[in-house]
Amino acid sequence: MTATIDTAETGADTPQPTFDSLNPATGDVVGTHPIDDKAHVDAAVDAAREASAWWQELGFDGRKEYLLQWRSVLTRRLHQLADLMHREGGKPHGDALLEAGLAIDHIAWAAKHAAKVLGRRKVSSGLLMSNQAAWVEYRPLGVVGVIGPWNYPVFTPVGSIDYALAAGNTVVFKPSEYTPGVGRFLVDTFTEVVHGRPVLNLVTGLGETGHHLCTAAVDKIAFTGSSATGRKVMAACAETLTPVVIEAGGKDALIVDEDADLEAAAEAALWAAMSNAGQTCIGTERVYVHERVFEPFVAELLRQAADVRPGYDDGGVYGPATMPTQLTVIRRHIEDAVAKGGKAVLGGPDAVGDAYVQPTILTHVPEDSLAVTEETFGPTLIVNPVASMDEAIERTNATKYGLAGAVFGQKRAMQIAERIRSGMTSINSVISFAAIPTLPFGGVGDSGFGRIHGPDGLREFTYAKAITRQRMKPALMLQSLTRDKKTEDRFALILTVLHGGSKTLPKRR
Numbered sequence: 205m206t207a208t209i210d211t212a213e214t215g216a217d218t219p220q221p222t223f224d225s226l227n228p229a230t231g232d233v234v235g236t237h238p239i240d241d242k243a244h245v246d247a248a249v250d251a252a253r254e255a256s257a258w259w260q261e262l263g264f265d266g267r268k269e270y271l272l273q274w275r276s277v278l279t280r281r282l283h284q285l286a287d288l289m290h291r292e293g294g295k296p297h298g299d300a301l302l303e304a305g306l307a308i309d310h311i312a313w314a315a316k317h318a319a320k321v322l323g324r325r326k327v328s329s330g331l332l333m334s335n336q337a338a339w340v341e342y343r344p345l346g347v348v349g350v351i352g353p354w355n356y357p358v359f360t361p362v363g364s365i366d367y368a369l370a371a372g373n374t375v376v377f378k379p380s381e382y383t384p385g386v387g388r389f390l391v392d393t394f395t396e397v398v399h400g401r402p403v404l405n406l407v408t409g410l411g412e413t414g415h416h417l418c419t420a421a422v423d424k425i426a427f428t429g430s431s432a433t434g435r436k437v438m439a440a441c442a443e444t445l446t447p448v449v450i451e452a453g454g455k456d457a458l459i460v461d462e463d464a465d466l467e468a469a470a471e472a473a474l475w476a477a478m479s480n481a482g483q484t485c486i487g488t489e490r491v492y493v494h495e496r497v498f499e500p501f502v503a504e505l506l507r508q509a510a511d512v513r514p515g516y517d518d519g520g521v522y523g524p525a526t527m528p529t530q531l532t533v534i535r536r537h538i539e540d541a542v543a544k545g546g547k548a549v550l551g552g553p554d555a556v557g558d559a560y561v562q563p564t565i566l567t568h569v570p571e572d573s574l575a576v577t578e579e580t581f582g583p584t585l586i587v588n589p590v591a592s593m594d595e596a597i598e599r600t601n602a603t604k605y606g607l608a609g610a611v612f613g614q615k616r617a618m619q620i621a622e623r624i625r626s627g628m629t630s631i632n633s634v635i636s637f638a639a640i641p642t643l644p645f646g647g648v649g650d651s652g653f654g655r656i657h658g659p660d661g662l663r664e665f666t667y668a669k670a671i672t673r674q675r676m677k678p679a680l681m682l683q684s685l686t687r688d689k690k691t692e693d694r695f696a697l698i699l700t701v702l703h704g705g706s707k708t709l710p711k712r713r
């Protein structure tokens with residue numbers, strides 16, 4: 205994104221300020237977009253509100269048709285979208301293709317499963333209320349504001365947008381100021397499918413535009429971005445009691461047990477650390493390796509890393525830092541790790557250039573280093589030996605974040621995965637959970653709360669609605685001001701029969 209803000213004539217009395225999105229590899233302007241102020245954001249929310257009735261009345265089947273149509277349009281224009289993602293974010297075309305492809309799969313899943321997950325279903329009314337029939341269903345909230353980051357400008361916001369739409373909400377989307385063109389592409393293609401109706405609306409601008417969305421008359425905010433901004437979003441939403449989903453940063457660890465396939469573990473760690481220039485919320489930033497296999501693991505890692513190089517050309521496996529200011533953070537983390545005694549076995553402080561960061565692997569980094577405690581968001585990897593898997597888990601969990609992670613191993617892998625305090629863990633692979641539409645996606649701690657994807661992701665954009673219907677007169681009339689003592693005694697008796705029969709207390713452990 206350019207630092208200069210231009211003004212362009214919009215045909216209105218006062219010119220609307222604009223900003224440029226820049227290609228991080230070449231500095232070329234990719235597109236110019238308006239900076240939407242409060243009035244523009246409110247107007248977008250009003251438009252979404254107006255479209256809400258039509259979208260809700262379509263029902264699950266009607267919405268499914270439109271969402272599947274959108275999925276097909278995106279699939280047919282996949283290369284066009286990937287090219288835009290490549291130019292605006294700097295990631296290789298192949299990575300962009302993969303990202304958009306996974307998002308498309310989620311759109312299809314949400315469209316096809318919304319009715320089953322959210323539709324009205326009969327539930328047991330229990331013995332005490334057996335004269336009642338009971339149902340539960342999940343109703344759309346209304347208008348959902350989605351605020352997105354730049355690192356996965358399709359997969360990440362679509363994870364909220366498609367689930368919110370499938371649940372029956374209309375949406376106002378504010379993409380990152382670094383990838384507004386990709387945001388526009390998503391909204392334009394959807395709007396084409398719904399014949400111009402403002403079901404999915406775009407607002408563009410910097411952080412302030414995002415703030416306006418939080419304070420507009422939306423029914424929920426789905427935010428993805430840094431933990432620091434997540435706090436601001438929550439504070440703004442607290443004013444109006446607007447609920448929020450926060451998908452924030454991470455500091456994920458990959459654990460390598462002594463019986464792991466070291467070649468596979470090294471390949472996964474390298475990919476999860478370096479791809480997308482390390483700018484992956486669920487990327488691997490730390491590796492804890494059983495000391496018995498530490499040396500061979502590092503040797504294998506270095507062997508595989510030998511040919512890894514960044515670039516904007518076809519040979520570059522990852523691109524430049526999308527956000528130039530991140531380069532300072534990456535350099536500071538590497539310098540701090542080395543100053544505290546960490547060993548740079550590949551790259552190091554000099555690996556940080558003007559746009560690109562060469563792959564950097566640091567071992568024996570003290571646990572109080574910034575590179576261990578803070579999100580680095582660069583193509584760097586901390587690899588530390590541990591004496592046991594208990595120690596690996598303890599170190600993995602000694603973070604304020606709790607987004608995801610991975611375990612490589614055989615015998616104990618599942619037990620280790622269970623003990624990791626994070627929203628998602630892959631065993632013997634990395635990041636796989638994100639590509640499984642039935643699994644919830646989200647974190648704990650500073651990584652945020654709430655879930656996108658899967659049934660949880662659909663319910664996240666709804667409110668539960670309970671309905672009961674009296675089928676016959678109750679045996680005991682409890683909800684009456686004329687209730688007598690006899691009725692109360694009978695109620696107490698039934699309760700004793702139902703719940704008073706606990707045999708023995710559980711043994712004290």
Ligand code: NAD
Nearest residue numbers: 352353354379380410411414415429430433451452453485
């Ligand atoms: P960011 O927090 O700087 O910005 C995210 C979005 O918030 C942008 O659209 C920005 O314009 C907007 N924003 C900024 N200030 C705002 C305010 N006061 N009110 C409302 N909106 C505001 O994050 P980023 O640099 O775009 O993204 C990188 C971060 O996102 C990393 O920390 C990464 O880990 C995280 N991330 C998390 C997930 C996840 O699913 N957990 C996914 C992708 C990225």
